[in-house]
Amino acid sequence: MAKTILLLSLVALTFSCLAFAFEPSPLQDFCVADTTSPARVNGLACKDPMMVQASDFSFSGLHIPGNTSNAVGFGAKAVNVVQVPGLNTLGISLVRLDYAPWGINPPHTHPRASEILTVIEGSLEVGFVTSNPENRLISKVLQKGDVFVFPVGLVHFQRNVGHGNAFAIAALSSQNPGVITIANAVFGSKAPIASDLLAKAFQVDKKIVEQIQWKF
Incomplete structure (x- = not known):
């Protein structure tokens, strides 16, 4: 009986660890990133709470379009823990995505985050591909105000299919989602x-x- 209880406890602990496999829940009100700390942890070390300022939790400039003067006609402006130290341990971030006419956000993945995208202006063709062996394309054309979700780790893309510039705001489930x-x-x-x-x-x-x- 004792062995059974121990086994069940280990199983429960395993599933609990898997549930928090990406980013742990905060254990205090906040853990503002201390970018000057030499400590090497999974994330960033915490600044002294008494030294925290409102500026650690804010960002200005998301209203300014990104630069789309490049080969793919796409620009991104990230708001993650690099720009907002207060995001450290909170498991969220934002990005503004701008597209020239027929510009694309090329096929890519976010290794540490799922993404939810909202079209603010224009029309976007979006899609993701499921994993092997099916490699099924799930795609849709979005209009202003539409929302689409890209599951963590899957290859996905966006393309401006409207007549003018387009832009979207995306939220991601990591303070530092990464992009490949x-x-x-x-x-x-x-x-x-x-x-x-x-x-x-x-x-x-x-x-x-x-x-x-x-x-x-």
């Missing part, structure tokens, strides 16, 4: 991934891979 842009990671890694390996993976000629790598 697929093309940059695969073709722009440092050092480069062997071109013959990529050619075999993508089933294309090695010269095509080398041309793409050169662009990155």
Whole structure:
């Protein structure tokens, strides 16, 4: 009986740990990030609470459009723990996303967060791909005021399909969600991934891979 109780306790503890696998719940009112601390923890060390100011919890400038003058016609302005130290341990962040006409937010993932996106202006085609082996595309065209959710870790994208500029606000379930842009990671890694390996993976000629790598 004692062994059964112990086993059930371990199972319950395991599921409790999994439930908080991404970011732990705060154990105090706040833990404002101390970026000057030499301590290395999973997150950032806490500033002395008596030294905390309102500026640790605020950010200005989200009304200013991001720069879309680039090859993909897209700009992002993040509001995470780097910009707002007070987000440390709170498990949330924001990002403003701006799109030139037919601009795209290329296929990418957030390794540490799910995302919920709201279209503020314009029309966006959005979608994500489910994991192997199905690799099913789930996609939709959103209009102003529409909302879409991207599950954690899945490859997703957005494209402006309207006639003018578009922008959206997205919230993410991490103070530091991270972003892995697929093309940059695969073709722009440092050092480069062997071109013959990529050619075999993508089933294309090695010269095509080398041309793409050169662009990155």
